Amino acid sequence: MRKLLFYIALVLLALPLHAQELFPVADPASNVPKGAIGIRAFAETYNEVDRIRNLFALRVMYGLTPKLTIQATPNVSNHHNKDLPPEFPVHNTPQIGVTHPYLFNGVDFYAKYRFFTSDGQNSHFRAAVYGEYSLLKVAHDEAEPTLLDDNSGVGGGLIATYLHHRFAVSLTGGIIVPFKYQGNVPDEIPGLPGVPATITYANGYNYSLSFGYLLAPHTYTSYDQVNWNIYLEFIGKDYGAMQMQVGNVYYNSPQYGISTLGNKVLQGSQYLEVYPGVQAIIHSDIRVDFSVGFPVVNRSYVHYYPVYTLGVQRYFYFHKKNTDTKH
Numbered sequence: 001m002r003k004l005l006f007y008i009a010l011v012l013l014a015l016p017l018h019a020q021e022l023f024p025v026a027d028p029a030s031n032v033p034k035g036a037i038g039i040r041a042f043a044e045t046y047n048e049v050d051r052i053r054n055l056f057a058l059r060v061m062y063g064l065t066p067k068l069t070i071q072a073t074p075n076v077s078n079h080h081n082k083d084l085p086p087e088f089p090v091h092n093t094p095q096i097g098v099t100h101p102y103l104f105n106g107v108d109f110y111a112k113y114r115f116f117t118s119d120g121q122n123s124h125f126r127a128a129v130y131g132e133y134s135l136l137k138v139a140h141d142e143a144e145p146t147l148l149d150d151n152s153g154v155g156g157g158l159i160a161t162y163l164h165h166r167f168a169v170s171l172t173g174g175i176i177v178p179f180k181y182q183g184n185v186p187d188e189i190p191g192l193p194g195v196p197a198t199i200t201y202a203n204g205y206n207y208s209l210s211f212g213y214l215l216a217p218h219t220y221t222s223y224d225q226v227n228w229n230i231y232l233e234f235i236g237k238d239y240g241a242m243q244m245q246v247g248n249v250y251y252n253s254p255q256y257g258i259s260t261l262g263n264k265v266l267q268g269s270q271y272l273e274v275y276p277g278v279q280a281i282i283h284s285d286i287r288v289d290f291s292v293g294f295p296v297v298n299r300s301y302v303h304y305y306p307v308y309t310l311g312v313q314r315y316f317y318f319h320k321k322n323t324d325t326k327h
Contacts, residue, residue, distance in 0.1 A: 151179065
């Protein structure tokens with residue numbers, strides 16, 4: 001599989017350079033046009049032993065100005081339970097293959113400001129900064145922070161995107177600052193109150209390198225033509241260990257805590273994934289994309305592989321589409 005992905009990357013880089021930069025996983029530096037609303041429904045799914053884990057999200061995007069895009073993403077998943085696992089964190093962590101209910105995780109808010117634009121003949125370069133705020137209330141019992149559906153917190157970073165003819169490349173780097181979680185660990189004896197618990201998550205650093213290539217059409221004759229694009233995205237993250245206080249016991253604390261027996265899901269780690277994908281753009285404003293994620297270096301412990309993602313997106317224009325050509 002890794003050899004296949006390597007050859008796909010070589011093909012992408014060797015093809016003649018006019019591609020789309022609407023990457024399925026990473027966000028490019030370009031903006032939603034001013035006054036336009038974008039609606040994106042997407043899902044993520046993977047098989048955890050004998051349980052299918054799903055995430056369903058609905059993203060609403062709005063072009064507030066030609067350079068500023070804002071968006072909100074409420075989401076639902078069966079990734080968590082209402083409380084932390086029984087006997088957390090020494091036993092039953094992680095809860096592999098356990099049935100979790102579908103819960104409303106919360107809402108992720110995001111803003112992106114494009115501060116640099118350079119246009120050339122059949123090419124352009126965009127640079128943007130982004131900020132993120134996530135308001136969630138879920139019992140995330142793993143060290144890896146994710147603002148979309150696992151952790152409340154804030155984040156931000158930088159995006160740079162270059163497009164030339166059929167080829168596009170985008171680079172992202174950012175930081176995740178998760179908030180503390182306070183909840184309960186169920187008591188071993190049914191009916192007794194839960195044990196109060198506080199989790200402090202370490203900061204995370206996310207990065208991505210995305211390539212896109214426009215396969216068809218080779219020549220445009222009308223807006224009704226379907227665009228076919230292929231993508232190869234490398235998604236990575238680096239994060240530290242989580243610290244926990246359960247009752248009067250501290251875990252992973254550098255001062256006076258005890259270890260968690262080397263449990264990998266509670267420790268810091270770093271990994272790199274790859275997501276090959278395909279996309280169709282219909283009537284210039286309806287986008288359908290599909291991608292599959294695999295580990296390249298190490299792995300994420302918050303999901304199993306392969307990870308399948310499917311998204312459908314559409315823009316609604318309330319002004320003429322050419323109101324702002326630099327979007």
